[in-house]
Amino acid sequence: MAKGNPKKSTKPKVSKAEKEAIKAEIAQLKNSRDYAELAGLLIQAPYKKTATLDWFNKHLPKSEAPIIKIGVKERERFILALIRGDTARAAINELRDLPSLQWKTLFAELAGASTAKATEKLKALKPKDFAAFCTVNGVTPVTSGAKGSISKPKTIPFILKKLETLGEYLKL
Amino acid sequence: MGARRISLVNFKGGVGKTSITVNLAASLARELDQKVLVVDMDPQSNTSIWLMGVPRWNNLNGMDEKSVWGLFHPDSTGLKQCIEEEVLLNEHGVELIPNLDIIPATYKLMDLEHEYQDTDTTPYFVKFRMQLEILFDQYDYIIFDCPPNVFRSTRCAVFSSEEIYIPANPDLLSYVGLSLLSDKIAKFHSLTALHRKHFAGFRPAEIRGIILNAVESGADYAQILDMMSAKIINLRSRQVVSYDADILPTRIRRTVSAAKTQLDALPATLGCGSAGLREDYLNLARYIHNTPLGKKGARYGKR
Numbered sequence: 416m417a418k419g420n421p422k423k424s425t426k427p428k429v430s431k432a433e434k435e436a437i438k439a440e441i442a443q444l445k446n447s448r449d450y451a452e453l454a455g456l457l458i459q460a461p462y463k464k465t466a467t468l469d470w471f472n473k474h475l476p477k478s479e480a481p482i483i484k485i486g487v488k489e490r491e492r493f494i495l496a497l498i499r500g501d502t503a504r505a506a507i508n509e510l511r512d513l514p515s516l517q518w519k520t521l522f523a524e525l526a527g528a529s530t531a532k533a534t535e536k537l538k539a540l541k542p543k544d545f546a547a548f549c550t551v552n553g554v555t556p557v558t559s560g561a562k563g564s565i566s567k568p569k570t571i572p573f574i575l576k577k578l579e580t581l582g583e584y585l586k587l
Numbered sequence: 588m589g590a591r592r593i594s595l596v597n598f599k600g601g602v603g604k605t606s607i608t609v610n611l612a613a614s615l616a617r618e619l620d621q622k623v624l625v626v627d628m629d630p631q632s633n634t635s636i637w638l639m640g641v642p643r644w645n646n647l648n649g650m651d652e653k654s655v656w657g658l659f660h661p662d663s664t665g666l667k668q669c670i671e672e673e674v675l676l677n678e679h680g681v682e683l684i685p686n687l688d689i690i691p692a693t694y695k696l697m698d699l700e701h702e703y704q705d706t707d708t709t710p711y712f713v714k715f716r717m718q719l720e721i722l723f724d725q726y727d728y729i730i731f732d733c734p735p736n737v738f739r740s741t742r743c744a745v746f747s748s749e750e751i752y753i754p755a756n757p758d759l760l761s762y763v764g765l766s767l768l769s770d771k772i773a774k775f776h777s778l779t780a781l782h783r784k785h786f787a788g789f790r791p792a793e794i795r796g797i798i799l800n801a802v803e804s805g806a807d808y809a810q811i812l813d814m815m816s817a818k819i820i821n822l823r824s825r826q827v828v829s830y831d832a833d834i835l836p837t838r839i840r841r842t843v844s845a846a847k848t849q850l851d852a853l854p855a856t857l858g859c860g861s862a863g864l865r866e867d868y869l870n871l872a873r874y875i876h877n878t879p880l881g882k883k884g885a886r887y888g889k890r
Contacts, residue, residue: 446619448877451870455837460805461812487862523817524824584814585821587763 444495449503453494453510462510476500518544518551526581533578537571545570552577589723590624591879593730594748594792596772598764600735603754603800603839605633606849607871608732613675613854614872616686621727621876624670626719627655627692628744629734630699635691638674640852644691647671651695658690658718659703659711666718675853683857688726699739713782715743720786737771745772746779748792749880752835755815756801757808765818769794769827793829793880794822798871801841831881837870 429437444450456462471482471493479496482489497503525533540548546565549556554577557569595604608625615621627634635654636644647653652660657669669690675683705711722729731744745751751772755761776791783789797815802808815834822828844860853859855868 446873446877448874451874451877452836454866454870455835455874458804459802459838460807461809519813519816520820523820526817527821527824581814581817584762585766585818587766 441495444498447498449498449507450494452507453497453503454490456507456510457490457494465510465512474502474506476502514547515551518548521548522552522578523581526578526585530575533575534571537574538567542567549574590726590729591750592723592748592792593728593750593752593875594733594741594744595731595754595798596733596737596741596745596751596768597753597755597761598735598737598768599755599761602756602761603798604735605629605637605732606845607752607754607798607800607839607868608634608730609637610848610854610856610868611872611875612687612728612730613684613856614869615728615876617684617856618869619872619876620686622686622725623688623728623730624722624726625687625689626729626731626744627689628696628731628740629692630694630697630740631734632692632694632696634732635689635693637849637852637854638687638689639671639691640676647691648693651693654691654693654695656693656695656699658715659699666721670722675857683853696740699743703739710782711739712743712746712779713785716747716786719747737768737775742775745775745792746782749790751792751794752796752798752875753794754798754800757799757806757811757815759811759814762811762815762818765797765815766822769822773827790880794827794832795829795878795880796832797834799834799838801845802838803841829881835871835874837867837874839867839871840864 457466466485468482468485471485471489474497475482475493476496476499479492482493494503497506521536525536528536537545537548542565545567546556548554549565549570552574554570554574556565557573558564559566559569595608597604612623612625616623625634625638632644632648635647639647651657653668655669658666671689671691673682674687674689677683699711703711705714709717719729729747731748733741733744737745753765753768755765772792772794783791797819812834819828819832819834823830823832840863842861842864844864845855848855848860848864851859855865858865
């Protein structure tokens with residue numbers, strides 16, 4: 416029977432210099448905007464809904480061992496792997512949901528505009544974009560016709576009312 | 588190049604200006620190896636007391652020429668006398684963060700608001716910056732902790748800064764006043780345009796974002812954050828904040844240990860407070876450090 420712990424003997428030996436090099440590399444990767452941003456987003460409630468275990472493993476490079484549970488260490492390993500693979504920015508953009516951010520931005524811009532200008536801008540939106548705008552900004556669109564398509568003239572007054580409310584807050 | 592000069596400003600008290608100043612400065616100095624100078628512009632002197640400890644600050648209070656107050660009386664003292672180079676000492680008197688210095692405040696700074704009068708034609712904020720400019724090349728960061736107003740102390744800080752961050756809690760009361768604050772700063776910039784000619788390469792301070800503080804884990808802030816985002820977009824379109832101003836993605840959590848860091852007179856980076864809180868401040872430092880100001884021409888454009 417072999418002496419000692421068999422598990423211990425199979426571990427590759429890492430020299431002190433190599434350990435230092437790994438530590439320095441991690442410190443360098445951590446000292447980046449992407450690391451700070453992703454680490455910040457992943458612990459916030461709204462983004463936690465998107466960042467499920469499946470989401471983590473979908474974004475994790477194939478060379479990495481899959482994540483089994485989301486803890487502090489796993490999050491760190493995940494972010495570092497993404498930065499090494501140069502895919503952190505893509506994950507941040509997905510988390511921030513840039514397409515929906517676009518409609519939130521438009522909503523905020525319209526809140527500071529006149530009713531006429533807001534109406535004009537809303538009318539100019541394509542039907543698909545108008546629907547997305549309503550969904551993102553929590554407006555229930557009014558449908559009409561046999562196909563149940565969204566009626567812009569009937570929906571716009573509800574949007575204007577919501578814009579008016581936000582406009583009041585923007586004055587504060 | 589010179590130091591990045593950052594003011595932390597908000598009308599409202601209790602939003603974390605001092606905590607963020609101390610912990611941001613400590614994280615930049617200790618973890619990112621930056622040479623940092625903190626300038627305490629708040630007569631309440633909380634930052635100074637935190638970084639120097641009560642006994643040392645008590646000794647200083649009364650020797651006002653060795654504080655920020657000394658910068659307004661350049662004939663009476665040398666600038667070097669105003670800088671405390673040994674902050675955060677342990678029980679053996681050993682400096683814990685050698686890269687971190689402070690120009691402390693004393694209660695005397697309160698007199699700047701009402702009793703101080705310019706003795707010549709140079710306004711107080713120009714005098715202040717002229718004194719401080721000597722230090723711009725000696726530090727990587729100069730961070731100004733401002734009082735909860737936009738009176739004289741804050742104006743001095745703003746006139747000497749290039750970047751402004753607004754600490755805020757995720758509540759309606761922190762949101763109120765953001766427009767007024769940005770308008771006041773824009774107005775100050777326009778009123779002081781003539782005085783900028785004294786300084787080469789002057790760049791008026793831009794509001795670069797909101798730092799959310801005291802964020803409860805798991806709480807749903809969607810409504811207030813949507814309002815804050817809308818406000819920032821609105822301010823961007825009015826060109827009273829930086830073109831890339833936003834709510835910073837790195838947030839500072841609310842913890843019981845946050846109060847303990849003050850009681851122990853230590854920043855979170857020195858192991859005081861929870862590991863999560865320490866990481867929050869470090870991430871804030873990393874984010875700010877890696878988000879330098881854009882080129883001058885990039886100001887006030889479309890995102």
